Amino acid sequence: MTKRKVAVALSGGVDSAAAALLLTRAAYEVIGIHMRLRDSPSFDDHAHRAADICRILGIPYHQLDLQKEFESCVVDYFCREYRHGRTPNPCVACNHYVKFGLLLDKALSLGADYLATGHYAKVEHSRHGHRLLKAADTRRDQSYFLYTLTQEKLGRVLFPLGEHNKDEVKQMAMQAGLPTATKSSQDICFISRKNYGAFLSQRFPTLPGEVVDTRGRKLGQHRGIAFYTVGQRHGLGLASGKPLYVIRIEPESNRIVLGHEEELYSRKLTAHNLNWISGKIPRESITARAKIRYKSKETEATLSFRNDSVDVHFAQPQKAVTPGQAIVFYNVDEVLGGGIIDSVERET
Template sequence: MTVAVAVSGGRDSLMALALLRRPERDLVAVHAQLADATPPEVLDGLRENCRVLDVPFQVLDLRSRFEELVIAPYVQSYLEGRTPNPCVWCNARIKFGLLLDAVREQGARTLATGHYARLIHTGHGPALWRGADPAKDQSYFLALLTPAQLARAVFPLADRRKQDVLPELERLGLAPPLPGESQEVCFIPDDYRDFLARRLTDRLLADFAPPGSIVLEDERTVGEHKGLWRYTIGQRKGLDVAWSEPLYVLRKDVTANRLVVGERTRLLSNACRLKSINFLVPPTAWPQDLRLQTRYRQRPESARLASPQETHSSPSETLTLTYPKTCEPTAPGQIGVIYSDEGQVLAGGVISS
């Protein structure tokens, strides 16, 4: 059985490759070029590490499809007033989409990555769980993978801790060509607003992202925004509005091109609505008490299904979860992941409100 290992040039994917190397196992290391052409020195470093491990190495150019399936939708989401999470879609559409398809066509049965997450294969299919390192767990970014995709996935770093990876690589004589930490969004080297400004033409800015009014909930105008795409829900800094109390972005009225702001108490919510649900566990098997995580660097909140009877009888494309106490909301377009108390991923979906 051949296992393909996606290697980016960083320490985690290189550690995954080293952990899987066994005399009885056929491995192939695959590097996907995504946003830009990979620098020659990074490719040379990957080839050298694969030579040390005696593993074949190949490069796949997925730049045009990455633009089509990740970058373009990312830009469009901002123009439509949402705040997307491109890393989640990259995993679902590129790594365990196009890349998995490509290596399977070449004879590989599974694709391994350097994600810190755990898979347990059961008689009911693969179960996705949090990884052992609570500071690095990446199950959140994998929550939109389908059961069919997870059945072909391998996560060798499930039981590893991030702090131990580099010393272990040094012991093995391996040097990652990208030794630093990867940036959160691989195709944005700076602030996302600067990236969007470079991508948007003058015509797009005029037609879809013009300046407009900043208003209170009672419709009083208190300032002018520079384009709704420059703001996100909960933002306080950068509004340039003088007011007696700090003001926060409450919502974006795309139809009227207005940014609605208010005091922090108006920002809090006791519910979250998800759409486009990817169920990894049937809702009929869910516990009553759930954990909902709506940001990667967020402690999950206690939550319950708003209508458990209806949902359990017929899983739908939308779910509403309620919190026992009010919480700061996450912007529409972000990802909400539902966990059990023990850390199993039950479902993931796109936050709609």
């Protein structure tokens, strides 16, 4: 019987290394693919570790240069969103356009039946379709970042770590003698959180503007809307007896609006760029659990669909709902779909 062939996306870290290890043990024909995304010493190190993983496991190693595509689809998008006063989610963009777009296409062109990654999530295959599920280790679950997957792509995807926790993954990698990343991963691979300002300043000119309260009264001046995000409290450069937060960003007037914590809450938002994993967007309103950012708790919401957008009404007010971020919908452990937050209706 011919073995099924799977290409593993190898970052050089422990998770993708363990995914490759598990697949070799499961009697797949395994090949490793490393994406070259940036030209830097740290990315050189990632490539060397990915090659070492393939050598130790005795599997072929391929490197795919996607620097131009990554710059266009992820980095440029990241900068463009901040420039327009929105808070981007580059990991969602990378998964959609790069990993499960260009990389998946490359894997299939190499004769692979599947592309596997080190994501903590599960996919359930059946003749009735494919379901995207949360990982067994809910603390590490990354299904939020995968909501753009379609039925066609899910049919070609494997997530070997879905049933494992991080400690198990580290242990199996160490026992196999695999090189693993020693530093903790960051959510944005091409920039550290400390360097956002400098990075964005190099990409486009920033224009100072007014800082006002929710009544429109001027409080001071900001250094450019790209340096702020909804819910931000620190780094505002203003003294106040009661803490102030960024309530909203108005790119059309180049203003930052500040208010008190209670003014951050909202019960309704509109999201666009929807993807519904089943391929069939509901025609009638439904109730689901919604997640407005990766680390937030799910909350009950009613979803009302219209054309290519959805109105989301929360059962309980949500704090710092942020345009540009992804909202993902769940039914218990199943990912139903998601979209990008476009506008927010604050509590009055």
